[in-house]
Amino acid sequence: MAHEKVNNCVVFTNLHYSVKDNTWIRVNDDDTVTIGMTDVAQSLAGPCLHAKAKKVGVARKKGRPIATVESGKWVGPVKSPVTGEIVAINEDLANNAKLLNTSPYNDGWIVKMKPADLAADMVDLVTGDAAVEAYRAKIEADGVTCTHIEGTDEY
């Protein structure tokens, strides 16, 4: 997958991002979306210790939490970038929350959702070059440089 690096923070150009909430979605062929947190988010959180997603079947409005993530220095919600229903959760995170750090865009996915109106929610998300530029602005404004722990995916 094509990606860019801004201050060592990886942004995949094929994903759609909520830059404000540091989440991404991947649109799947079966009308679901896969959701995770970004490289910026994992770097800010530090090595993750626990992740607890909402249950399958739970309906969530955009902006509401779909999971709680804990690290040694941070705890907080992962906010849904879309309105919809959770149809799958990543069970691997229960035993290995560090996947959020080492593979935030692949093995560290958090939930899959069936969106109620993806087109409407996409209006607030950015992708491609626009995503890279939006992240560049945020990273520079916040003074972020991403760090990666051992075992992180090769980018």
Place this chain on the structure above:
Amino acid sequence: MDDLEGKKILVIQTHGVDTPTRTYSPLYYAVAAAAMEMEVMVWFTMNGTNQLKKGEAEKVCLVPGSGVTLKSMLEMAIDNEVELKVCQQSLTLWDMKPEDLIDGVGILGATSIIDLALNYDHVMYF
């Protein structure tokens, strides 16, 4: 664990900057509960009051180099919509005035704790 969304948690913090190792965890638990969409209040009383004085929380850094201070923990709590309240009488005992408080802290009379404790789903004491 059943979904805890909507539950109300009251955290009572009686420790402050004079026992710094007792300051982070109550805030961390409060933020975790808020992240799980519970309604959370942290009530500061006794020595817990002193951490709310302007200029004090930033002096507490339990892990040098981590970038985390008691100030950043308090800010994280406020950012996650945890209500921070201080006992009015404790302010007086610590010779503090309302204008000495950091932003984002409300003041309640001492006996408010009784109503709060009775009306919240669970109370955590520190």
